[in-house]
Amino acid sequence: AQSVSQHNHHVILSEAASLELGCNYSYGGTVNLFWYVQYPGQHLQLLLKYFSGDPLVKGIKGFEAEFIKSKFSFNLRKPSVQWSDTAEYFCAVNGRNQGGKLIFGQGTELSVKP
Amino acid sequence: DAGVIQSPRHEVTEMGQEVTLRCKPISGHDYLFWYRQTMMRGLELLIYFNNNVPIDDSGMPEDRFSAKMPNASFSTLKIQPSEPRDSAVYFCASSPHSGNTEAFFGQGTRLTVV
Numbered sequence: 001a002q003s004v005s006q007h008n009h010h011v012i013l014s015e016a017a018s019l020e021l022g023c024n025y026s027y028g029g030t031v032n033l034f035w036y037v038q039y040p041g042q043h044l045q046l047l048l049k050y051f052s053g054d055p056l057v058k059g060i061k062g063f064e065a066e067f068i069k070s071k072f073s074f075n076l077r078k079p080s081v082q083w084s085d086t087a088e089y090f091c092a093v094n095g096r097n098q099g100g101k102l103i104f105g106q107g108t109e110l111s112v113k114p
Numbered sequence: 115d116a117g118v119i120q121s122p123r124h125e126v127t128e129m130g131q132e133v134t135l136r137c138k139p140i141s142g143h144d145y146l147f148w149y150r151q152t153m154m155r156g157l158e159l160l161i162y163f164n165n166n167v168p169i170d171d172s173g174m175p176e177d178r179f180s181a182k183m184p185n186a187s188f189s190t191l192k193i194q195p196s197e198p199r200d201s202a203v204y205f206c207a208s209s210p211h212s213g214n215t216e217a218f219f220g221q222g223t224r225l226t227v228v
Binding site for chain 2: 032034036042043044045046049051052090096097098099100101102103104105106107
């Protein structure tokens with residue numbers, strides 16, 4: 001079955017701490033991978049995406065993610081979080097040539113304490 | 115471009131009433147998706163269209179739900195009759211093609227059925 005698993009449901013960090021959010025997927029075939037962010041009361045915005053090439057992907061606001069094919073993982077990282085990073089983060093996957101048809105993980109709520 | 119536009123932003127209705135959610139995709143995008151977000155089930159795809167034609171409605175929970183796309187710039191999601199368990203945030207998203215691309219999300223409609 002196709003699925004995405006995010007292991008951390010709620011993460012609480014202090015400002016300047018490093019962040020790593022786990023994401024594992026189960027999907028047959030070649031995949032595209034995404035991280036979306038949802039700030040409180042807002043819509044989903046794309047943080048970064050991986051289609052092919054360099055497995056280390058850099059996104060907006062200092063976020064990056066690494067695709068490790070052998071581990072079926074696409075973990076999100078940021079070396080130093082800010083209070084404004086408080087949001088919910090969603091990992092998503094789809095197959096090649098499926099456009100915006102996405103399978104989402106359950107989301108990880110990140111709270112950054114000032 | 116104004117992005118994906120959804121209306122209304124908030125809807126409160128009584129059980130048994132008909133509810134219609136509206137979406138205007140980004141101009142030129144061939145694909146339109148309806149997603150539902152709940153605490154229990156996270157983000158799930160309800161239905162999607164390609165060039166105004168419904169392609170996969172397997173995510174539509176019940177016959178009470180229906181969606182239409184009469185033209186390239188407008189889609190509706192209707193619930194009739196509505197029930198309290200339909201309370202959720204409903205997102206519309208669009209993507210330009212079926213290739214490697216992300217989904218662009220609207221602001222969502224927060225539906226509360228009392």
